Amino acid sequence: MSAKPHETLATVLADDLAAVNGVIRARMASEHAPRIPEVTAHLVEAGGKRIRPMLTLAAARLCGYEGAHHVNLAATVEFIHTATLLHDDVVDESAQRRGRPTANLLWDNQSSVLVGDYLFARAFQLMVETGSLRVLDILSNAAATIAEGEVLQLTVARNIDTSADTYLKVVRGKTAALFSAATEVGGVIAGAEDAVVQGLFDYGDALGIAFQMADDLLDWQGDAGTIGKNVGDDFREGKLTLPIIKAVSKADAAERDFWARTIGKGRVEDGDLEEAHGLLTRHGALEETRAEALDWAARARKALEAAPAHELRDTLGDLASYVVARLN
Amino acid sequence: MSAKPHETLATVLADDLAAVNGVIRARMASEHAPRIPEVTAHLVEAGGKRIRPMLTLAAARLCGYEGAHHVNLAATVEFIHTATLLHDDVVDESAQRRGRPTANLLWDNQSSVLVGDYLFARAFQLMVETGSLRVLDILSNAAATIAEGEVLQLTVARNIDTSADTYLKVVRGKTAALFSAATEVGGVIAGAEDAVVQGLFDYGDALGIAFQMADDLLDWQGDAGTIGKNVGDDFREGKLTLPIIKAVSKADAAERDFWARTIGKGRVEDGDLEEAHGLLTRHGALEETRAEALDWAARARKALEAAPAHELRDTLGDLASYVVARLN
Numbered sequence: 045m046s047a048k049p050h051e052t053l054a055t056v057l058a059d060d061l062a063a064v065n066g067v068i069r070a071r072m073a074s075e076h077a078p079r080i081p082e083v084t085a086h087l088v089e090a091g092g093k094r095i096r097p098m099l100t101l102a103a104a105r106l107c108g109y110e111g112a113h114h115v116n117l118a119a120t121v122e123f124i125h126t127a128t129l130l131h132d133d134v135v136d137e138s139a140q141r142r143g144r145p146t147a148n149l150l151w152d153n154q155s156s157v158l159v160g161d162y163l164f165a166r167a168f169q170l171m172v173e174t175g176s177l178r179v180l181d182i183l184s185n186a187a188a189t190i191a192e193g194e195v196l197q198l199t200v201a202r203n204i205d206t207s208a209d210t211y212l213k214v215v216r217g218k219t220a221a222l223f224s225a226a227t228e229v230g231g232v233i234a235g236a237e238d239a240v241v242q243g244l245f246d247y248g249d250a251l252g253i254a255f256q257m258a259d260d261l262l263d264w265q266g267d268a269g270t271i272g273k274n275v276g277d278d279f280r281e282g283k284l285t286l287p288i289i290k291a292v293s294k295a296d297a298a299e300r301d302f303w304a305r306t307i308g309k310g311r312v313e314d315g316d317l318e319e320a321h322g323l324l325t326r327h328g329a330l331e332e333t334r335a336e337a338l339d340w341a342a343r344a345r346k347a348l349e350a351a352p353a354h355e356l357r358d359t360l361g362d363l364a365s366y367v368v369a370r371l372n
Numbered sequence: 373m374s375a376k377p378h379e380t381l382a383t384v385l386a387d388d389l390a391a392v393n394g395v396i397r398a399r400m401a402s403e404h405a406p407r408i409p410e411v412t413a414h415l416v417e418a419g420g421k422r423i424r425p426m427l428t429l430a431a432a433r434l435c436g437y438e439g440a441h442h443v444n445l446a447a448t449v450e451f452i453h454t455a456t457l458l459h460d461d462v463v464d465e466s467a468q469r470r471g472r473p474t475a476n477l478l479w480d481n482q483s484s485v486l487v488g489d490y491l492f493a494r495a496f497q498l499m500v501e502t503g504s505l506r507v508l509d510i511l512s513n514a515a516a517t518i519a520e521g522e523v524l525q526l527t528v529a530r531n532i533d534t535s536a537d538t539y540l541k542v543v544r545g546k547t548a549a550l551f552s553a554a555t556e557v558g559g560v561i562a563g564a565e566d567a568v569v570q571g572l573f574d575y576g577d578a579l580g581i582a583f584q585m586a587d588d589l590l591d592w593q594g595d596a597g598t599i600g601k602n603v604g605d606d607f608r609e610g611k612l613t614l615p616i617i618k619a620v621s622k623a624d625a626a627e628r629d630f631w632a633r634t635i636g637k638g639r640v641e642d643g644d645l646e647e648a649h650g651l652l653t654r655h656g657a658l659e660e661t662r663a664e665a666l667d668w669a670a671r672a673r674k675a676l677e678a679a680p681a682h683e684l685r686d687t688l689g690d691l692a693s694y695v696v697a698r699l700n
Contacts, residue, residue: 076541077523131489134462135482154463157485158522161459164489165515168496172508180500180508187493195405195486213404 049362053098056356060101060115061094067119071166083147083159084126096226097122099360103230103244106354113174113233120183121226123167128190128222130160135198179229186225193217202310204292204303206284212253220252231351243350247360250344255367257337260285262370264321264330276317282310286336288320290329299323334371341368377690381426384684388429388443389422395447399494411475411487412454424554425450427688431558431572434682441502441561448511449554451495456518456550458488463526507557514553521545530638532620532631534612540581548580559679571678575688578672583695585665588613590698592649592658604645610638614664616648618657627651662699669696 047055054061074080097118104114133148134156148156164187171180197214200206227248231241263278263285278285284307292303302319305311324330344364351357375383382389402408425446432442461474462484476484492515499508525542528534555576559569591606591613606613612635620631630647634640652658672692679685 074520074523076545077520077527079527080520080523128489131485134485153481154526155523157459157462158519158526160489161456161492162516162519162523164492165512165519168508168512169516172505172512175505177500177503177505180496184493184496184500188490188497191486191490191493192402192405192408195402195408195483195490198482198486199405199407217404 049359049366050093050095050098052359053102053356053363054094056359057098057101057105060105060118061098063112063115064094064097064101064118064122067115067170068122071119071123071170072163074162077162079155080159080162083130083155084163086147092125094122096125096222099223099226099248100230102356102360103227103351104234105230106351106356106360107231107234107236107240108352109230109234111233113176114230116170116173117179117229117233118226120167120170121222121229123163123170124183124187124190125222127160127163127167128194128218130156130163132194135194174233176233178232182225182229182232186221189217189221191217193221200284202282202284202308204284204288204300204308206289208286208289208293211284211286211289215253215256216249219256220249223252223255224248236351239350240352243347246347247344247351247364250340250347251364251367254337254340254344254364257286257333257340258367258371260287261330261333261337264324265371276320279306279317279320280312282307287324287329287333290332291320291324291327294327294329295323334368337368337371341365377687377694378421378423378426380687381430381684381691382422384687385426385429385433388433388446389426391440391443392422392425392429392446392450395443395498396450399447399451399498400491402490405490407479407483408487408490411458411479411483412491414475420453422450424453424550427551427554427576428558430684430688431555431679432562433558434679434684434688435559435562435564435568436680437558437562439561441504442558444498444502445507445557445561446554448495448498449550449557451491451498452511452515452518453550455488455491455495456522456546458484458491460522463522502561504561506560510553510557510560514549517545517549519545521549528612530610530612530636532612532616532628532636534617536614536617536621539612539614539617543581543584544577547584548577551580551583552576564679567678568680571675574675575672575679575692578668578675579692579695582665582668582672582692585614585661585668586695586699588615589658589661589665592652593699604648607634607645607648608640610635614661615652615657618660619648619652619655622655622657623651662696665696665699669693 072081072084100118100121101114130147134153147159167183171183193214193216196210197218200210200214224245225248227244228241231244236244260278263276264287265275279288288303288307292300295303302323306316306320341364345361348357348361400409400412428446428449429442432445458475461476462481475487495511499511521542521544524538525546528538528542552573553576555572556569559572564572588606591604592615593603607616616631616635620628623631630651634644634648669692673689676685676689
């Protein structure tokens, strides 16, 4: 691949994407509360890759859609994503997002909570305009699954006995639910048959899971230029990523104490990062996570076989390969 | 009136209300995240008066509705209300709500934000089940107006130059938008004609405004038993209520300095509450606010004339009288 797949998507879908950006700018306005577009613009214009709206646009186009509702739906998906980012930053007390200070730092938590609520409401207004109850059903279910995944993540935080099953539920909620809803509604709005819609859903679901597992692994190989984080950020924040869940499941008593202190209690000392990396390597936790991520990427490509042959279908397949290609 | 109007509504609508409570209990459950029903139950079972869902039920019934969708819609309205309460408590850093510790105090801000998001999503799922795009349009618009009103309130906080116009926009957002949507969707689901639906909307709008103005006034006459707050709570929190906006508009230079210090900067000293009350009385600010509240209650009753004659229509009229009847 010469161009990266998301760059190819952005080129092929350039006109659609320009229309989406137009809808986003128009709908983030507020007659009465100028802080709303300020906060939203800070995040929307920070140069996210617009992966999720591109998934909707690509899914609709590869199913032969020629209407205009896919633009509204793509903007809906981006609004839901932006709203969850605003709320996540409050929940995580984050200071940086997309390489810039977070809205909760620049304004306050209050603005982040309320502007997030506004964007959720705007997202629902946009969906209602499509007039498709099936689309509304899919996206309202996704919104519930996202919130449920986030609450689940909060309740298992720092619990080192969290299972790989629970991890998958959290990931399906906080990441995969919006990916799969994004591709599914693209097929639905295009009037694709059920098998195609199911394939698009499965693709988004598997892509989201592969994406999150790759993100977990990148915490250990460092890729600050690409993803804006440093080696061990997740570890220092006590995040229960899949490699750690796997290492805990194979830990002896002393190793368990180590994870209980660092992840469980958040008491990280000098040398712990190297010790953790050593344990992950010794138990094959990084290698196993990498194999799972590759497997989910393969499932994503396989699911696309249900969709019609199309240049965009190939690019979506490349995207699944790309999210795991960066893994050592 | 012997029974209070909201008690009469609860009696007449008892079966419907029991069905609403059943839907609320069923839909606040979460397979994966047990904290969600814990947090929600804390608030939902704290004994709110269920005014908003009763408005939807009453509006549908007085229009002759015999179906079952009004129950889902009433639960939707209560979920939206509960979600905004959870988020408000984070925004206001509140410690008490309905006489009990707030969820953000018992759990954490994170849970309040995320469980609120979950309830918003659940609300949209419930509306989608009604299959009425018009209802979805009304309630998604109301959700946007609520968030917009809350952001506007945040941006004008402690600004003593806030106008009565801006005050009305904030009140329409944070209070009246859900009242008017609640009554409007009751009429819509019943298939009422446009003039009736408009009357129901106008009733809810005026009732919400009267309700908020009465609440502003009760801060000065004390009614801890009824509303769970003490004389001067709003003043000490620096809230820009209508009586204060009116007093500021008539203030001389020294009085302006007083408001700038107490409301603007939040520096409240011994004797300031009495001084503030004196200024409000001297400028007729309490009396004028009371007259406006009575006027909005009268508008609410007048708007009901568009609706069909019905026992419930009379009780809704009594409710409008009741919210301002407590004012000295």
